Amino acid sequence: MHISKTDQINILIIDDETDMSEFVADAVTAIGHNAVAVSDADDFVRAYSTAFDIIILDLFMPKLDGIEIIRFLHENRSRASLILMSGKDKSILHSASELASERKMEVLGVLEKPFTIDQLEAVIGKFIPQKHRPQDPPSALPTEQGLRRGIEQREFFLAYQPQFDFKTGKIAGVEALLRWQHATRGLIHPGLFIPLAEQSGLINPLTEYVLEEAMAQMAKWRDYDITMSINVSPTTVVDLDMPEKLDDMIKARDIAPEKIIIELTETAIMENVSSYMDILTRLRMKNFNLSIDDFGTGYSSMQQLVRVPFNELKIDQSFIRQAITDRECQAVAQMSLSLAHGLNMHVVAEGIEDQSTYDWLKELGCEIGQGFLMSRPISPEEIEERFLS
Template sequence: MDKAMRFLIIDDEPDFAEFVGDALDALGYEADICTDATDIGSVYSSKHALILLDLFMPGLDGIEVLRFLHDNNSHVSLIFMSGKDASVLYSAKELATEWKFPVLGTLQKPFSIGELDAVLSHFKPPQTDSARAAAQDFTAEDIDTAIREEQFTLAYQPQIRLSDHSVCGVEALIRWVRPDKGFTSPGDFIPFAEQHGLIDGINYLVARTAIEQLGRWNRDGHRFTVSINLSPASIADLDLPEKLTALTRHNGVDTSDVIVEVTETAVMSDAGRYMDILTRLRMKGFGLAIDDFGTGYSSLQQLVRLPFTELKIDQTFISHICEDSECETIATMATELAHRLGLTVVAEGVEDQASMDLIKAIGCDELQGFHCARPMPPDQLQTWLAESGFGTRHGSA
């Protein structure tokens, strides 16, 4: 870590604050300690890249500290600590997330150095303006060229049906490996493409490539679904149902084997705007998945009004489901709600056998995650299908 960059521990218990400071020192980090939160105005500065914040403190509690940071336009990374109600930790995390703070995690006191180290593994030092500019080393012309020259490719992550451990689908994930610069993250180029009016070209390329590949898999005797993620800008395209239908007909693919994924946050922000297109997609037989469920603020009324067929529980909850009772509760309630609405439930981000066993116990229908398979190009997926032991439906589309 940059020596000019420090962490700040805010905890009214001097002994525990010192323990955290010693633990950070042992892990190679430098930290300052504040045992009186009312001093936050004079103690906190731009040199602090991360605050480890106790919630229950006299004088000024952790939520008041958070409000101070928010009112002063800070977006410092946070770790919340508490020896009391775990649900309060979760609520504090939700509030901080709403206020756009990067939250690395929460720690229930007492915790070990190992637990602290595990949360700190998510820390990313803030970038300077010049570093951000250097990281974004592409232009609108570069993206336009990438679309025309088909530099964008797709990797496919298998989805496993829990009832029989068969491959029931794949999710198509976009990749950009530039000839001169190597891998560029979708988190960088997708927002840029949306801002510069280039996202429609990317979305059509994704849809065409995924549906063409699905047609090839069908002809090889495999029958499963392919899920494609589309930008909210494309979901607002009135011609989208016709465009996707034309692609399925050209490639001999059933519309029912193509699932369009839309994020909860995007759709629920203006459900009426998308109702036309989403309803017509369903009328033409396409599946509709609400993605990242649990990260937004869904209205139950909107969930009923929009014709979804699938609900994907966000990996934020699944990755901690075995050790966090709140995450398990949310996943369980989401599963029960979805089943009552006639939706298939997919758990995202399953990374170990214990998580797989638990999501099956609470009633999830399908899973995807590194525990079963990472995203892979089509040729590797073909090999994986033959060697993994997971079966697929057979027969022509």
């Protein structure tokens, strides 16, 4: 494959094993990129430059180990992407990757020694040059005033991601996902406006909008054997009248409460379980379903999990996406399934993107799956046309 000079990537390889560093440098050159290899801390300090696009780093180095180098890169505001490699404990690779990510450094992947040129090329292939990345100016970030105006102008809408029963292969439910179609900036990611809404006190009107829209849609689908999952902010769950409000909404639309699943994230709920116990328990008493979302990313203890009346557990997509290739992620997914079934909860796996992951989850006895393999979030009309007709 010929790579033009304008597409060549500058790569720094840091490894004290000369044979390995030469192998990686030769492979990088053969692919068509520029490579510089160093074998110790002194060479790294001399060779380091902001001109490098990618740094391939062996974690176990004398004098200056990989974690110290990550710290150095972070403190020097390096924009280089990382590829981490090691011939030792894979869990350390995983931890180092998490550390770099927490410091806002891009990790393209991890490589266990020995690896092939094809594996190296596949990870390098994930790199996107800075010039090709969308650069949003600070002014493009949503503001409280803009969010308030967006709510008033009804710029928000719901998309629905189908969920499928592993046993039948048929649609079992949908998850309602809030979207903001800004008048001039286009589609704004929820990760940018949901935290802003919670900080500014605007999350309640947004939640009310989601509930109203989702319930109205569910009323149209009441004759279908599907559920509606609705994400609710923890700030909403402190409203003691919430169970009655939801009960009134479904009765007005003739919707069975069993068809509504209220989702709350593990981290948010477990930070202060006692504050939510009253409301969550009463929601279950009114036959609403409760789902603990993003499970595995928080720190819930067994005691807390048993106390809260959830009857559904959603394994976070960060574990599902890597369940086939990453031993730690696979272990978390298996443990979550076993724990949920032991507590008489059914399990939803989100983030299924390939057939092998789907087959593995089905074999493990997971009940429900969602992900891009089956369908992206789509409009109600597409749901009806593709899955309900």
